[in-house]
Each structure stands twice: as C-alpha cells, then as structure tokens.
Amino acid sequence: MNRSVSFSGEATEKMERLGRREVESRDRIVSMTKSSLDAMLEALAGDATAQKAMRRGYLRAANPSTYRRMRDLEPFFERALRAVGDDTDAKDTVLAIKSELDEAREARCEAFLDERERTKKAAEAGDTMDLGGMQSRLRENKRLAEDLGQIEATLFRRLVDFVSATAGAEKAKEIGDLPLNERRQPSIRFGG
Numbered sequence: 001m002n003r004s005v006s007f008s009g010e011a012t013e014k015m016e017r018l019g020r021r022e023v024e025s026r027d028r029i030v031s032m033t034k035s036s037l038d039a040m041l042e043a044l045a046g047d048a049t050a051q052k053a054m055r056r057g058y059l060r061a062a063n064p065s066t067y068r069r070m071r072d073l074e075p076f077f078e079r080a081l082r083a084v085g086d087d088t089d090a091k092d093t094v095l096a097i098k099s100e101l102d103e104a105r106e107a108r109c110e111a112f113l114d115e116r117e118r119t120k121k122a123a124e125a126g127d128t129m130d131l132g133g134m135q136s137r138l139r140e141n142k143r144l145a146e147d148l149g150q151i152e153a154t155l156f157r158r159l160v161d162f163v164s165a166t167a168g169a170e171k172a173k174e175i176g177d178l179p180l181n182e183r184r185q186p187s188i189r190f191g192g
Helices: 009-043 048-062 074-084 088-126 131-167 169-173
Strands: none
Touching (some): 048 088, 074 088, 074 131, 088 131
C-alpha cells in the first residue's frame, strides 16, 4: 500500500514560501525581543544581580522546554525546614543548599542554551541542516538531562545528610526520597 503524498510544483512553491515567511517572522520577533532584552540589561548596568535575573527570566520564557527538565524539589526543602525546627542556623543552611541547587541548575541551563545558540549560528553560516546536527542536538539534550539529574541528586543527598546530622535520621526520613526523573528524551528510530 502506497501512502505517499505528492504535490504539484505550484503547491510546493507556495508551501516553501509560507515556510520562509514563517521563519523570517520568527527571526524578526526573536531579534526584536533580544534587542529589548539588551536595552533592559543596559539600563540595569551596575546591578549584576538584576541583570542576571533579567537574562535568566528571558531564557526561561524563550525556552520553556529546557527548564521543564528540572524536578520540583520545593516540597523536600519545605519538609527539611520543618524537620530542623526553630534552629536558625540550620534553616539558613537548608536555604543555602536550596540556593546552591537553584544556581547550579540555572547556570547549567544557561550554558546549554548559550552552546545551542553558538551551534545554531555555526549551522546557519554553513546553511545546512543535516542528520549529524540533529543527532548532536539529541545528545546535548540528553547530556543536559543527565547533568541536571546529577546536580539534583548531589544537592538532595547533601540536604538529607545535613538534616540527618542536625535533627536525626528519623527527621531526615520525613523529607522523603528523590523522585525518579521519568521524562524521556525523544528518540528517532529508522527501520523496523
């Protein structure tokens, strides 16, 4: 059974024109948004913290699928805070571990997106879209997921160890276990 679809030359040309217009429109929107971001970053000159927050907010909004790879660990930190009780120093340490986790994950996603942008520009210079490039992107996506998983596991373990040392093993058990990251990376299979 043949399920192929064929288009006339005119229909193919129309589809190609529509595709080019869509790409051009998207590129204009991205360019305008990046220009606005640059202007806002310039207005925040001298406030590195605000600039970092602005840049990361932009990256999150522009690339939601990248950031969806992070597991929600907030409930575990809430339980850890309850487990250490009123000990201010212990609470500060729990919050410091959370800040370290947030910073490490944000920095890894930012590095991933910066590398993806460099790769995209290099591909545009060669104006090719080949299977090797697609495989490379899939490998990079997988590496990002693995890196985020490692960051989360390491800092979660540190959190549990700290609560165990501070409040006892029973209190540490109340935090719970780190859930498996069940998101699967898309894969492409050829053949049967």
